[in-house]
């Protein structure tokens with residue numbers, strides 16, 4: 001992963017942990033009730049893909065275990081990992097693109113209800129993504145993937161060569177010469193692997209996205225409702241289709257790109273379709289970026305305008321993330337696909353312990369606060385969720401007290417210790433397993449391996465209830481908390 005040049009090492013400093021009485025008075029543990037969103041506390045576990053579904057996108061016992069474990073800590077809400085709205089092969093990512101997925105998803109709902117005693121609200125993140133291929137062997141690329149176009153033939157002066165000769169010739173050329181011959185996209189496909197963009201209007205299925213996506217998201221949301229979820233989070237963040245529509249880099253010329261209003265059009269149409277397809281109490285919110293953190297990308301002013309538009313459209317919550325784009329991702333090794341969390345924008349999304357003068361904690365707070373202020377300024381009370389390096393009670397409470405956000409998201413901290421919420425609420429904060437922001441978990445995510453936390457393996461590897469990853473080396477779930485009686 002990319003690291004800031006300063007490489008200053010930070011250790012998470014949880015500071016003061018509250019007594020049970022102090023926690024009971026804290027805003028963090030007060031219920032929230034705004035519109036359809038009703039939470040028992042203002043704590044939130046943002047979506048995290050654990051790579052535990054089957055290759056067919058089905059829920060497994062490991063998926064159930066993952067969510068049950070979070071629910072035991074009783075956060076205000078859990079958002080189930082990014083789940084594909086289409087029924088297409090996508091590796092061990094959950095899918096919701098067909099009714100046959102409903103019974104499996106319902107098992108997650110039942111497990112979370114039971115483990116949290118009905119205290120935790122459960123949402124599922126709905127995602128659409130475009131095609132991305134692995135970085136090819138150069139020989140294979142020239143042999144079969146590259147399209148031999150008239151433009152390329154002209155550039156080579158090879159108008160009348162047989163196609164096989166063109167391919168053979170290109171294969172033998174040095175990099176420097178290829179740079180003068182191949183288009184930017186062809187070079188990208190060679191060096192990073194082919195990747196579709198929402199601006200590829202010459203591809204009929206990309207041109208058709210505004211026609212097909214509202215129905216796909218609406219059908220997925222209806223299935224989520226039938227499975228018993230409290231609501232859905234529309235994934236408008238990071239490197240995926242809907243975020244690409246919102247992006248300032250979206251130059252589509254069909255009314256869905258260019259000016260801010262045009263870039264907002266499809267996200268609003270998807271929301272409207274989802275709202276119309278689901279019941280009156282069903283929660284529909286979205287996750288999007290407070291800042292894309294890439295050259296030429298959308299910044300916080302765009303995010304404020306998007307937030308106001310989403311709030312006016314009736315979104316039930318706005319969850320703000322940042323960065324996580326393909327645009328600045330590192331070149332993958334041959335045989336691997338580009339991963340959108342390897343560049344500077346990836347660092348902004350999941351900031352790690354080696355950082356710059358600002359450090360990895362609360363990097364998204366200021367931008368989120370600006371979005372919230374814009375939403376409030378427009379007269380909307382829509383709850384706003386902040387995330388990014390949040391791990392301590394003092395930090396979370398300060399953000400809420402300062403009206404910078406309404407709900408605090410703890411992703412890696414909840415992964416490191418799913419009991420954070422119960423421990424802190426009950427005055428046992430000193431028992432929290434504090435995240436070290438090493439991004440070991442994120443490295444597993446990048447390799448599509450079952451996600452675990454390195455801290456779990458330092459305790460109780462021999463516990464009788466421990467279950468292990470397929471390589472047999474890592475605990476699949478956080479060790480259980482042996483609760484002490486209150487002092």
Ligand SMILES: Cc1cc2nc3c(=O)[nH]c(=O)nc-3n(C[C@H](O)[C@H](O)[C@H](O)COP(=O)(O)O)c2cc1C
Pocket residue numbers: 046047048049050081082125235237287321349350351387388389390409410411412413441442445451
């Ligand atoms: C293993 C892993 C998987 C993630 N998967 C998702 C995802 O499916 N959807 C999403 O919006 N964010 C995803 N994220 C990003 C987190 O939700 C969160 O925004 C990020 O980790 C920063 O918050 P934190 O500092 O509290 O971890 C993932 C993060 C990790 C570590």
Ligand code: SF4
Pocket residue numbers: 412413415416434435436437438439440441442452453454455
């Ligand atoms: S592996 Fe554990 S300690 Fe390291 S960043 Fe992930 S959750 Fe935190």
